[in-house]
Amino acid sequence: MKKYLLIGIPLVIVLLLAVFGSDLLGLYRLQGYITTSTAAYLADGGPWPHVTDTCTVCHGVKGNSLHQGYPSLAGQPAPYLETQLHNFAGEARRNPNMGPLAMTMSDPQIKSLAEYFAGATPVANRYFKPDQQLREKGQHLVAAGNCVACHGSQLMGHDQFPRLAGQGYDYLLAQFDEFASGTRSEPTGVMKSLSQGFSPEDRKAIASYLANLDPKKN
Incomplete structure (x- = not known):
């Protein structure tokens, strides 16, 4: 009996391994x-939970959005992110999603969140394929508008000036339209003046160029 057990057990094990x-x-x-x-x-x-977990739904993993309508937060300057969250919380900037969310956050949470995303590595907006003629037109308009003066040589932003490179096309276009209409504002008034000076087609061209830029951390 013992002999059969010694033979049978390994066979059973082999059979179980073969099946499972x-x-x-x-x-x-x-x-x-x-x-x-x-x-x-x-x-x-x-x-768990991280404050950033809530952001992932719209802004993507580590702040790299996969949706053209939601901005990427990765690589955005921390002071800019902090200011925008306070603006949402105080309703100086209005958004049905961001307003209520920002209102629930403490100042330390806002600061921590801004620093986290500022330190995240941005990736290219690979899901946007621009019309090449529109992109080239946008490149000329960006140069003519001297956008690098505020947003940096790589258009990655600094201090209170946001990163533009590699942002979602729909998001960029919506912001230009909001500045042009006065729905959105910023302290210098430059964005309103510039946006109003561009035609709707110009804004599309600029958004096409910026969305297609490969973001590089400064």
């Missing part, structure tokens, strides 16, 4: 993935 081996290997790999992902999550911002 791939599933067991999958579970082992899943466990490894969960462990690695958890460690990375904790290293990225401490225990």
Whole structure:
């Protein structure tokens, strides 16, 4: 009997591995993935939940939006992000999603969030394919408008001037239109003046060029 058990048990194990081996290997790999992902999550911002988790839905993982209508936050200057969140909270800048969210945040949370996204690495807006003629026109208009004077040589922004390079086309166009109409404002008044000086087609061209730029951290 003992002899049969010694032979039978290994055979059963072999049969079980043959039938369920791939599933067991999958579970082992899943466990490894969960462990690695958890460690990375904790290293990225401490225990769950992160304040940034809410932002991911619209602004993408680590602030790199996959939607042309939502801005990428990665690589945006921290002072600019902080100011905009305060503007949303105080309704100086209006948005049905950002307003209520910003109102729930404390000053330290706003500062921490701004610093987190400012330190994130921006990626190219690879889902936008511009019309080349429109893009070239936009490039000339950006040069003529001397956008680099405020937004930096790479159009990555600094201080209170936002990153423009690689932002979503729809978002950029919407902001130009809002500045032109007076719906959105900024302290210098430059954006309103510039936007009003451009035709709707000019704004589309500028948005096409900027959305297609590869963002490079300064």
